[in-house]
Amino acid sequence: MAATPEETHVTIADRIFARIQREIVEGTLKPGSKISEPELARAYGISRGPLREAIGRLEACSLVVRKPNVGARVVSLSAEQLLEIYHVREALEGMAARLAATAMSDAEIADLAALLSAHRQQVESDPSHGYFQKEGDLDFHYRIVQGSKNSRLIELLCNDLYHLVRLYRHQFGVISRAQRALVEHEHIVAAISDRDGEMAELLMRHHIRATRANAMRRIAEREAVAG
Amino acid sequence: MAATPEETHVTIADRIFARIQREIVEGTLKPGSKISEPELARAYGISRGPLREAIGRLEACSLVVRKPNVGARVVSLSAEQLLEIYHVREALEGMAARLAATAMSDAEIADLAALLSAHRQQVESDPSHGYFQKEGDLDFHYRIVQGSKNSRLIELLCNDLYHLVRLYRHQFGVISRAQRALVEHEHIVAAISDRDGEMAELLMRHHIRATRANAMRRIAEREAVAG
DNA sequence: TATTCGACTATTGTCGACAATTTGACGGAG
DNA sequence: CTCCGTCAAATTGTCGACAATAGTCGAATA
Numbered sequence: 291m292a293a294t295p296e297e298t299h300v301t302i303a304d305r306i307f308a309r310i311q312r313e314i315v316e317g318t319l320k321p322g323s324k325i326s327e328p329e330l331a332r333a334y335g336i337s338r339g340p341l342r343e344a345i346g347r348l349e350a351c352s353l354v355v356r357k358p359n360v361g362a363r364v365v366s367l368s369a370e371q372l373l374e375i376y377h378v379r380e381a382l383e384g385m386a387a388r389l390a391a392t393a394m395s396d397a398e399i400a401d402l403a404a405l406l407s408a409h410r411q412q413v414e415s416d417p418s419h420g421y422f423q424k425e426g427d428l429d430f431h432y433r434i435v436q437g438s439k440n441s442r443l444i445e446l447l448c449n450d451l452y453h454l455v456r457l458y459r460h461q462f463g464v465i466s467r468a469q470r471a472l473v474e475h476e477h478i479v480a481a482i483s484d485r486d487g488e489m490a491e492l493l494m495r496h497h498i499r500a501t502r503a504n505a506m507r508r509i510a511e512r513e514a515v516a517g
Numbered sequence: 518m519a520a521t522p523e524e525t526h527v528t529i530a531d532r533i534f535a536r537i538q539r540e541i542v543e544g545t546l547k548p549g550s551k552i553s554e555p556e557l558a559r560a561y562g563i564s565r566g567p568l569r570e571a572i573g574r575l576e577a578c579s580l581v582v583r584k585p586n587v588g589a590r591v592v593s594l595s596a597e598q599l600l601e602i603y604h605v606r607e608a609l610e611g612m613a614a615r616l617a618a619t620a621m622s623d624a625e626i627a628d629l630a631a632l633l634s635a636h637r638q639q640v641e642s643d644p645s646h647g648y649f650q651k652e653g654d655l656d657f658h659y660r661i662v663q664g665s666k667n668s669r670l671i672e673l674l675c676n677d678l679y680h681l682v683r684l685y686r687h688q689f690g691v692i693s694r695a696q697r698a699l700v701e702h703e704h705i706v707a708a709i710s711d712r713d714g715e716m717a718e719l720l721m722r723h724h725i726r727a728t729r730a731n732a733m734r735r736i737a738e739r740e741a742v743a744g
Numbered sequence: 745t746a747t748t749c750g751a752c753t754a755t756t757g758t759c760g761a762c763a764a765t766t767t768g769a770c771g772g773a774g
Numbered sequence: 775c776t777c778c779g780t781c782a783a784a785t786t787g788t789c790g791a792c793a794a795t796a797g798t799c800g801a802a803t804a
Contacts, residue, residue, distance in 0.1 A: 346574065359528075359755085530758095554786070565760090
């Protein structure tokens, strides 16, 4: 699905926002680097007006931080903040799974199961490379959230937090819990198929907590090496 | 250089943002009404530049909705969206209560208990007026969230969602569950005092779910009368 | 030589004007 | 009388320029 939303007249600020967002998430604009308004305006061949609006939206997504009269920088991600995000994800995605268990249609659940099936094939065909979690994992979570049919949940997670998560992955590297994560995903889908919202929430929260614990260990190792 | 008494240099956009936010939340700017840029710019005696930035931030808080080439309107609040927000609050504030149980200091917990004590006195001295929930209730929830010490949770709830909730209250009226809500608050604080995060989360979620159910009944009555 | 003060430069914040688009109205045709 | 196309007014999106602030570099002095 190519991302070309052409419903209404797309404004320059929209294009620039999407572009910078992509460049931040993909690492072209590195964390901590300065966002110079004149420089970027010249580079993109636009004025500072739309650029400033785009930066404002980036700030709302927490992808950049801005200090008055100083400027904006690509967000630099501390381990503490990453762990905080996992707590938010645990709460929000747990609720999403609960709601999805009653809100998703049978067809959507079937689609989701098919996605997991593909993931499993990929893992079994290439066990060493370990579940190309770089997008596959987020794809799964993305669909659960969409399945909740709760527009605020969808916006919070899909439009804001997931971009941050992707940025973190580029900085900290993939978490690599391939097999276990896949199994947990399958259990969550099973609960949703059973229309068991309570169980779906419990499993999703357990899943995210496990991922968080894994990240914590990773960070501890990393800092042990660094220190 | 030594810490300025107030925040660092406050920009026009900051002032205008705070002002419009207050006017929306307090009902001076009514839901659904148009935000005319030239008109407001004239009224506030500023240019459209900072005003547009303020509107952008309002949009990020979901206090206004903006359509390209059409303009911005104060958000008009549907019953469905209100119920969606309660689901988000249940998830987020449940997590906040869980974290607060381990993150709050003894002094903070004592302060919180004192706040509730004052609330109880107020309720008992004036049982008819019913727990001036207009701010007292949010005050309680606000402190729990602050107590979680999770900056992202704090920002999501205190900077964004609670303003929306206050706006809803002005439109739909106060929920009026005074006595029961107060008792539930006291139970939550008791769990936090016991450092029982699991219990604090359960109680908070139950509390918010009950408030949500109450709102649902209110809305049903309201629509029954209207239809 | 180190330090502090002061001017300078570059960047951000703000402003007014121009261009593009939507909305509403007016008039004419069916 | 209704419907549709055209037009005009107003509003939003965009631009370039001006003003204010922060950080830097250099010079003068102890």
